[in-house]
Structures are given as structure tokens and as C-alpha cells.
Amino acid sequence: MSEFSLIEKYFKPLQGKLQYVDVGIGDDCAVVSVPSGFELAMSMDTLVEGIHFFPDVNPEDLGYKALAVNLSDLAAMGAMPKWFTLSVTLPEENEAWLQSFCSGMQDLIKQYPISLIGGDTTRGPLSITIQVHGMMREGQRLLRSTAKVGDKIFVSGLLGDAGLALNAKMQKIALSPEALASVESRLLRPEPRLSLGRLLLASASSMIDLSDGLIGDLGHLAKASGVAAEIFCEKLPLSKYMQAHVDSTGDFTLPLSAGDDYELCFTVPPTSVQTCRCDVKDQAVAITEVGRIVAGSGVTCLLNGEEVEQGRGYQHF
């Protein structure tokens, strides 16, 4: 099957409902327009076999996750998703694999206003690169660099489950089948917090998404803002399985440092905390205050007021 037949059969159905697209899949470039008063956010992420996913990954989960982690970057700016481009590098033509991979992406395309508008397919070691594009009203976006001393630190959802699942799959931690099934869905199918991200535009002062672990990503936010962060370990939102692991080991490394949670971490000035809680109270995902911004640099983790030593975020090299 030629590259062009593959595009017709598998990729064109990922166009969803095209918005602001003048030229879509099939020309040298896609051409889009951005309405007056709006800006464009874009982010690119690559997933490589053996680094970001196991060789035996279900291609449907891989398709879902590759798009979800990119949407999570849009969520972290408070942007509305619009378009994505996709480069798939495959060792060989495999239509069953492509069918399943694209079906995983469809799960997100049905939920969010995101359309495939272009990309590339090449032969080579399995890897996926996606670039997402989102819109926001001019100047209405949440950066990493705008946290202030005194701000409260919040996270969405629960922390560490993806790391717990990864450790269980690598047989470093024993989990019951029920527990594994529950936390594995967090590893394989992270939910991009898009609507939460937009609701936070009104009250948060800075935001980042948690791809490399709370300490690592909050560290980037603190560094970009020229401040320090304190995390209160006893306040970290944990699933019952994560809580059981922490209770039995006394070790907060997973919720503090494991990657792949794709929750939002954001700061809120004290005077906006009530507004913030009110704005997000109808969201399916809860928010939890887990620390505060202080003067200085770096991230300190405290357990009932005592400092605890913890690992750093995931290092790519």
C-alpha cells in the first residue's frame, strides 16, 4: 500500500470536524487561519519505543497516549485544542497496527475539537511525533514563569499511579490484579485536563503539566518564576493503592517523582483561592492544595514539617 493510500484509509478519518482549516491533509502544507483577537499555542512531543513505551504496547493505547500527552501541554497553557500533525515512523507496513493506533486517537478526537491536518509517514524504528495547536484569546494563557512568593500550589487528580503501574509492570513492586488494572489505566490512558486548564485562566498565576514528576516539573516552574516551592507530602492526593504503598514503605518517591501523571500543577494567589475552588467545583477531577511558593530556589519536600530527601524528575539523558 502506498503512503498515499495509507493516508486515505487511516489518517483522513482523523480529520474530525475541521475548523479554521483552509487546506487540510494532502498538499505540501496545511493552511489554517487564526481569528482576530486569538493567539496560537503549539507543542511537539515524541514517543520512542523502548523509552516511552514497551515494545508490546497495545497500539490503540499508544495512539491514545501520544495524542493525550500533547493535549496535556495545551491544557497547561489554558488553550483550546484545534489541530494536530502526526509523524509515524514504522518498521514495516502493518495495517492492523495502524487501524488500532488510529482508533486510539479517535477516542480523543470524538471528545475534543481536535483535527489531524497533516504529517508524515516513514519507515524506521517505531516512534511517534505529534504537534498540537490550540487557540487562546490574546494574552490569556498561563505560563511557568509567573508564580509569586505566597502563592498556594495545587495539583489536579491523583499523583503517582502511573509510576506505580510502571513499577508493577517492571516487577519492581507487587500489586493485586485489581490494583494493577486500576493504576494501569492512568499510565496508558491519561486524561488531558483541557477544560480544567481553561477554567484556571481566571484565578491561577502559573501552571505546568506533570509529565516528569511533581518535583521535577514544579522545579521547572519555580526556576522559571525565580522562586522556591515547598511540598507538603501529607497533603498529596493519592489513590487507595498509592496510599497503601506509601503506608507500607513510608516512601513518597512515586507521587513526588514518578512521571506520566499528566495532571496539572498550578499556583494560586491566596486572595484567589476561593474563586478558584468555586470555578472548578463542577469538574470531574478534584484539585488539591499541596504546597506553597516561597522565596529562594529549588523544591523542598516536607512531611509534617520535617524535610524529606527525594529523587529528581525523569531525566531524558
Add this chain to the structure above:
Amino acid sequence: MSEFSLIEKYFKPLQGKLQYVDVGIGDDCAVVSVPSGFELAMSMDTLVEGIHFFPDVNPEDLGYKALAVNLSDLAAMGAMPKWFTLSVTLPEENEAWLQSFCSGMQDLIKQYPISLIGGDTTRGPLSITIQVHGMMREGQRLLRSTAKVGDKIFVSGLLGDAGLALNAKMQKIALSPEALASVESRLLRPEPRLSLGRLLLASASSMIDLSDGLIGDLGHLAKASGVAAEIFCEKLPLSKYMQAHVDSTGDFTLPLSAGDDYELCFTVPPTSVQTCRCDVKDQAVAITEVGRIVAGSGVTCLLNGEEVEQGRGYQHF
């Protein structure tokens, strides 16, 4: 060295002169604006070791080419380059390699108004994915799908030299060192025809860039336009080395079907040919009429009026 130190040291210098960039490298997303009355063109291309380049490629040439082939897609729409994002997957951290790779990109960043605004670095088998973004005035772009019966077919520059170099490097064709040096520069350092592409907006009816060979790419243009194309082999613009190869073998396969030329192929209505020639007469690269659009489908190659059998364009699978 952490991913963040790599970004500071190697990638931030690729920002060039930022235009219309609200948030650049370093946040969850880049944020850009598109002035009123303009649209945005975007294209993504992946280069994989062993498929698109030899494992012993000079990283400086690789950096140049990875960006150049993407800029060529913007040229083929008549767009002005603005920003690019870059995902580099590397087997191991190698600062000398990165330094050289980025230096190759700088050669283009110094020539064209293109800025790096984001991307990703990951560990894995060597591959490069770039997405370029360009601007054009609303509705002012050249598509593949708008050629008309009667239009003349033109190409820029010379055809087949990149293929000749590739065959010589693979020791399928013998070339003198002087000949190899000349044609190899066309393989390693293709020039994106950006200013020519924009000048053609006024007179051309359709356009594509030649990445997979004239027959293959003109075939895409003809198919998208619902027409057929005839190529006159005796009119193909050839370097003296390519001409010598054709003279000695009687074989036009390289200029007709070899990829990697990155010249523009475009159609011009007969009434606009004079305007077209006049518009581009001061360009460093010449244009040559090589065929015509006729009714039907497919691409036919004629040599002095007789049909010749030729291969198809590069097939990715």
C-alpha cells in the same frame, strides 16, 4: 547534561530573530500570533537514519537538510517562513554532534526569517522531525489541485543531480571526484526555493516541490487536479554531469524519478507564461518549461514525441 542545559546551550541560539512570538522555547507550549489578513501554512517532515541519510552523515549537513526540506514545503505553497519546532531523537548525548547539527541549521537561519520556538529531545534511534510554519496573505497560496488542461509545466533548477550523487555514493554509478563533489552538494545542501515560490504566486496555477522525483510528484499534482501531464524528456534541465550520464546510457530515470532535488514544479496558464518569465528573471535559479497539462490521468514521458517507459517516484513503504 540535562535536557534543559542542552536546550540552553544548543537550541536557544537557533531562535534567530523572533517575530510574532509571544512565548518561545521553555514553556509547555510556544505562543505565536498571526497578523490580521494572513494565514498560516505548516508542514512536518521526519528524517530517519538509514532511510533518509547514511549513518556516517556529517551532522552539519543533516541539520541543514532537515530544515531545508521543510522550508521547501513552504516554498511550494508560496509562503514566507516564520517558525519551526524540532524533535531530535539521539542514541546518546553527544555534544559535538549537537554542536555540528545546530551549526548546519544556523546556515539557513542566517539566510531566512525562520526561528526555532519549541520541540522535544529524546533518547532513541537517530531521527529528526521538524515542523515549519509560514505565513501568507489570505487566500494567496499555490495548491497541487488547481492545474488546468493547457497549462505549461515548469521546473526550477536542474533535475537528477541528487539522485546521481546518491547512486555514486552507493557505488552504482562511477563519477569523477570533481563530478561527485558538484552533484553531492545538491544531495546534501538543497536550496529551498523560497523567494522563487513567492514570486510565482502571481502567475502559476499550481505547484509542488520535488522530493520524491518529477514523475511521482507531478503525478500527485496531476491527480489532485484531475488532469494528466506530459513531460518532454529532451527539455529536462540537466547539469553537465547528469547530461553526460544520460548521453552515455540513454536513460532518463534519474532526472525523471530520483528524489531529493527539492526544486519547484509548477504549472502556468499559457497567457501567464510571459509574466511568469519576467517575474523570475532576476532569480539566481532558472526555470525551464518541461511539459504540459492535458486531459486524462497519469504522467506520460515523451522523448522527441515518442513515449518512454520510466520508473515511479520514491515509495516510502
